[in-house]
Amino acid sequence: MTGYKVANGNGHSNGNGNTKGTNGTNGHSNGHKSADYTAQENPTMCSRDCCSGPGGSNRGNTCSDKKGAKAGSLTGEKIIPTPQSLLGNGKIQCELTHEELRALRVLNEDTYPYEVIEEIADFITKGSGMRPKIGIICGSGLGSLADMIQDPKIFEYEKIPNFPVSTVEGHAGRLVVGTLEGATVMAMQGRFHFYEGYPLAKCSMPVRVMKLCGVEYLFATNAAGGINPRFAVGDIMLMHDHVNMLGFAGNSPLQGPNDPRFGPRFPALVNSYNKDLINKAIEIAKAMGIESNIHVGVYSCLGGPNYETIAELKALRMMGVDAVGMSTVHEVITARHCDMKVFAFSLITNKCATEYSDKKDDEANHDEVMAVAKNRQKACCELVSRLIREIHLASA
Ligand SMILES: O=P(O)(O)O[C@H]1O[C@H](CO)[C@@H](O)[C@H]1O
Numbered sequence: 001m002t003g004y005k006v007a008n009g010n011g012h013s014n015g016n017g018n019t020k021g022t023n024g025t026n027g028h029s030n031g032h033k034s035a036d037y038t039a040q041e042n043p044t045m046c047s048r049d050c051c052s053g054p055g056g057s058n059r060g061n062t063c064s065d066k067k068g069a070k071a072g073s074l075t076g077e078k079i080i081p082t083p084q085s086l087l088g089n090g091k092i093q094c095e096l097t098h099e100e101l102r103a104l105r106v107l108n109e110d111t112y113p114y115e116v117i118e119e120i121a122d123f124i125t126k127g128s129g130m131r132p133k134i135g136i137i138c139g140s141g142l143g144s145l146a147d148m149i150q151d152p153k154i155f156e157y158e159k160i161p162n163f164p165v166s167t168v169e170g171h172a173g174r175l176v177v178g179t180l181e182g183a184t185v186m187a188m189q190g191r192f193h194f195y196e197g198y199p200l201a202k203c204s205m206p207v208r209v210m211k212l213c214g215v216e217y218l219f220a221t222n223a224a225g226g227i228n229p230r231f232a233v234g235d236i237m238l239m240h241d242h243v244n245m246l247g248f249a250g251n252s253p254l255q256g257p258n259d260p261r262f263g264p265r266f267p268a269l270v271n272s273y274n275k276d277l278i279n280k281a282i283e284i285a286k287a288m289g290i291e292s293n294i295h296v297g298v299y300s301c302l303g304g305p306n307y308e309t310i311a312e313l314k315a316l317r318m319m320g321v322d323a324v325g326m327s328t329v330h331e332v333i334t335a336r337h338c339d340m341k342v343f344a345f346s347l348i349t350n351k352c353a354t355e356y357s358d359k360k361d362d363e364a365n366h367d368e369v370m371a372v373a374k375n376r377q378k379a380c381c382e383l384v385s386r387l388i389r390e391i392h393l394a395s396a
Pocket residue numbers: 138139140141168191193221222223224304325326327328365366369
């Protein structure tokens with residue numbers, strides 16, 4: 001017990017309920033919004049060489065030829081572009097070139113246009129000379145999954161056009177393409193999390209890149225806290241379902257206009273985690289002699305970056321959650337939307353306390369997460385490589 005009383009251990013003070021968001025937006029700072037508003041609020045901004053628009057030779061002056069401008073902007077009326085209008089025929093305030101419009105959308109919008117994702121995919125397939133079939137996302141401290149790849153072609157995120165960059169320790173920030181157990185694979189050594197400030201669609205955009213590179217199977221891995229009391233540190237939980245807490249809060253990687261080239265407006269998510277792959281992984285774990293360290297369970301993603309409170313962990317447990325983290329779910333949703341087969345697991349890097357205690361040891365911390373991941377990387381690598389071998393042999 002801590003220094004204060006918690007009635008019957010539930011601690012339901014229920015004192016306020018005032019947890020509403022402040023502005024109805026997703027709160028994405030992403031550092032680029034100001035450029036968006038400059039463009040919107042300058043009614044004379046145009047793409048030609050006559051004025052202060054991008055590439056204009058007469059910077060600081062306003063454009064006298066406003067043929068391209070919308071009527072609203074001539075009268076000083078402010079036009080607020082919507083995501084739909086940006087995806088429409090490209091008129092914001094005046095005619096922007098296709099390239100300018102696209103750059104604006106990539107910088108400012110939560111969604112990436114199909115063509116931009118296609119270009120990134122081309123960059124990778126042409127640069128590597130491969131069309132990978134299996135995509136791997138390495139969880140915190142699990143970057144060694146990508147180190148197994150043979151004849152790797154490495155793409156630093158910062159050198160990939162329009163790609164976000166990794167900001168979290170244990171996420172190197174590179175894409176590795178090559179072969180593993182005979183299969184062509186691409187691995188993200190570093191994923192994107194909501195708490196880094198990226199909107200969810202940006203966090204999971206690489207999954208769409210994978211799809212357009214030819215990927216059919218997504219292997220998503222993560223480090224997670226174990227809520228199920230039967231889980232020990234170092235165990236592996238094969239995900240068979242998830243509880244999307246960010247979704248409960250109205251956030252989805254599929255928010256915004258739907259591009260049917262990726263998938264339907266309303267995708268179903270039952271059976272998201274491929275049962276055959278789960279069963280094969282259990283067989284492999286038996287063959288590896290680690291059966292007692294393997295569980296099948298439910299993962300939940302919270303927004304982070306803070307770890308959870310005791311009350312939150314108790315609530316998650318009551319909801320049937322076995323392990324908790326801050327990733328993966330948005331990637332799985334994006335992968336299922338574009339009809340990929342998904343296999344995902346959590347390495348349990350810490351046990352989540354579900355009782356109040358003053359012990360420092362009970363608090364999760366990222367150093368411990370990384371240390372446990374390092375200790376267990378061999379088992380995780382073997383599980384993944386054996387499963388990839390099975391997939392490769394079955395399709396050969
Ligand atoms: O989910 P991955 O990326 O493995 O990382 C997990 O570890 C970090 C916290 O220690 C969070 O980012 C959490 O999501």
